[in-house]
Amino acid sequence: MAPTAKRKRNYRKEYDEYHAKSVQKKRRAGRNAANSKLKPPKGKEVHHKNGNAQDNRRSNLAVISKTANRRMQPKRKPRKKWDMEIVEVATSIWPIVFGLITLIVILAKLHSDTEILKEKVRTLFDLFNSIGKGK
Numbered sequence: 001m002a003p004t005a006k007r008k009r010n011y012r013k014e015y016d017e018y019h020a021k022s023v024q025k026k027r028r029a030g031r032n033a034a035n036s037k038l039k040p041p042k043g044k045e046v047h048h049k050n051g052n053a054q055d056n057r058r059s060n061l062a063v064i065s066k067t068a069n070r071r072m073q074p075k076r077k078p079r080k081k082w083d084m085e086i087v088e089v090a091t092s093i094w095p096i097v098f099g100l101i102t103l104i105v106i107l108a109k110l111h112s113d114t115e116i117l118k119e120k121v122r123t124l125f126d127l128f129n130s131i132g133k134g135k
Contacts, residue, residue: 030054038063045069100124 018024034046034056040063047064048055051074064072107120 027053030056034061037061047072100127 019028030053031046034048034053037056037058038046038061040046043066044063045066047062047069049060049062052060103124104121107117
């Protein structure tokens, strides 16, 4: 088997889309504040006993190993199957929706007669509905 090429991470994009958000900055500031209070040694982390990472009272903080801290983290809920199906359907029909919207805008600019425009829009929506129902 040939080794697969590893994709390079776009750190700038990653920062802009995730780490630069105000919520993430606030969380990072909370982690930094907790670390500066307790100064955990290498291999250890600060654990928030009540699970609230913004609560940096000394009574809520403890220094524990990284593995123990990972085990104590709240488990993320797996995505429900229907959530995944909605995402799949939305991503698969989005080009069609975009195309229909573009056609409606073009038709609106071309036709000054509103009745003709309404008729064409109804035809497009009928077509869209039949595609969505798998006909």
